[in-house]
Amino acid sequence: LDPAGKLSSQRRIAEGDTVVVYERHDAMRAVAVRAGGVLQNRFGVFRHDDWVGRPFGSKVHSNAGGGGGKKGGGKAGGFVHLLAPTPELWTLVLSHRTQILYIADISLVVAYLELVPGCVVLESGTGSGSLTTSLARAVAPHGRVHTFDFHEQRAASAREDFERNGLSSLITVNVRDIQGEGFPEEHRGAADAVFLDLPQPWLAIPSVSLMLKQDGVLCSFSPCIEQVQRACDAMRPCFTDIRTFEILLRTYEVRDGSLNSATANEEAVVGPRPQKRKKFTPSGENSGCTEKTSSVLVRPCSTAKGHTGYLTFARLRV
Ligand code: SAM
CATH class of the missing domain: 3.40.50.150 (Vaccinia Virus protein VP39)
Incomplete structure (x- = not known):
């Protein structure tokens, strides 16, 4: 819900709106939508005019080379999501x-x-x-x-x-x-x-x-x-x-990965995936065989404030 009680996914982007442009969970920015406006980032060039009328939450593709874009029929580059500015x-x-x-x-x-x-x-x-x-x-x-x-x-x-x-x-x-x-x-x-x-x-x-x-x-x-x-x-x-x-x-980095005896002590293991995948691979130059298990790995973020x-x-x- 947005602060006025509307479901964000039902609202359509209009000129003058603030949208949160989402690149990644740690790369977002607020952009005011204006006629003729352009956003340029590492994923390409995005024209605000292409956003107007789309529902919040939409995925939009860049206008490769500054023209065209998916909506305009040109070649699409990278993409971003246009999110509603929830609190x-x-x-x-x-x-x-x-x-x-x-x-x-x-x-x-x-x-x-x-x-x-x-x-x-x-x-x-x-x-x-x-x-x-x-x-x-x-x-x-x-x-x-x-x-x-x-x-x-x-x-x-x-x-x-x-x-x-x-x-x-x-x-x-x-x-x-x-x-x-x-x-x-x-x-x-x-x-x-x-x-x-x-x-x-x-x-x-x-x-x-x-x-x-x-x-x-x-x-x-x-x-x-x-x-x-x-x-x-x-x-x-x-x-x-x-x-x-x-x-x-306490913030943790969480990722999928596999453990063997060499890495087991470096990272905390939350738990194995339900379907445990086991395989035997050579362990580095010393060869020999080490059991590898697919797991969820977590470790505290070094930059997190407590x-x-x-x-x-x-x-x-x-
Ligand atoms: N809770 C806010 C937020 O989440 O964005 C941040 C508040 S900020 C840490 C503290 C604010 O209190 C400052 O903007 C400061 O100007 C204001 N402030 C400090 N003394 C004040 C006073 N005597 N009367 C009113 N505001 C005061």
């Missing part, structure tokens, strides 16, 4: 104006804030709008996300992104120092949930307790345990069920 994909392709929350944290936030369509959510700071986009989808089509950042340019860029992605009816972006001034009075007692990603969240927590409805839920993200401790101290007078989760990520931060949830005391 999951948007988080991977957006412009990083700040550190952002990734989908592992976001999924926990949306679930534990108990967001359902129609909810009203307050958020600060907006940052790059990564979380905001998922919050908007969770409360669509009749809910609302009011997001606040004290940085004018960041707020303006986020507003532009939300407009381009068709989310303006679900999100209002406001410029305000939430640690200094708290959330505006007009939201008093109206929020189902509040999310804080601020350097000193404890300063905003007294205001949060006024904004939440009875039983409303607060979540605060902090990268350091010292910030968590201070935030929890500030929550205790008005909140209950305070729980902190540390978000630990710790993203702590998410603290708390419910307003009734």
Whole structure:
């Protein structure tokens, strides 16, 4: 579903849309479709005009040499997929104006804030709008996300992104120092949930307790345990069920392969394929025979970050 509740596969690409051009799982980019626009990458030249009218999810071939293309009848080169900017994909392709929350944290936030369509959510700071986009989808089509950042340019860029992605009816972006001034009075007692990603969240927590409805839920993200401790101290007078989760990520490279005694110690084996293929092959120059087994091989990515931060949830005391 896109944030407006339509199935992405049923939507057709129109001029002005943002599409996520998918080359590989680790090579994607957001492109605004415009008349006469051209995308050039290692797979060839792609004309935006050929994309208009196709359903999101389509595979499109390049116009080899800049002309023709499959649709136009010419010789086809490489291809890409044109995906809808779902919140999951948007988080991977957006412009990083700040550190952002990734989908592992976001999924926990949306679930534990108990967001359902129609909810009203307050958020600060907006940052790059990564979380905001998922919050908007969770409360669509009749809910609302009011997001606040004290940085004018960041707020303006986020507003532009939300407009381009068709989310303006679900999100209002406001410029305000939430640690200094708290959330505006007009939201008093109206929020189902509040999310804080601020350097000193404890300063905003007294205001949060006024904004939440009875039983409303607060979540605060902090990268350091010292910030968590201070935030929890500030929550205790008005909140209950305070729980902190540390978000630990471990990414693995997974591939098919075959093992013999020489490689068995280098990689962890998740498990053999159900139909175990066994064959005997010469093992290098030393010859001799080694048993080879077709297997799924995994190893931790050397570049993966483990710790993203702590998410603290708390419910307003009734
Ligand atoms: N959660 C966001 C995302 O997923 O894209 C990232 C938030 S970013 C780490 C933190 C943001 O808080 C920054 O954009 C910063 O300008 C904003 N901020 C810091 N102090 C603030 C304050 N006192 N009031 C409002 N916003 C503030």
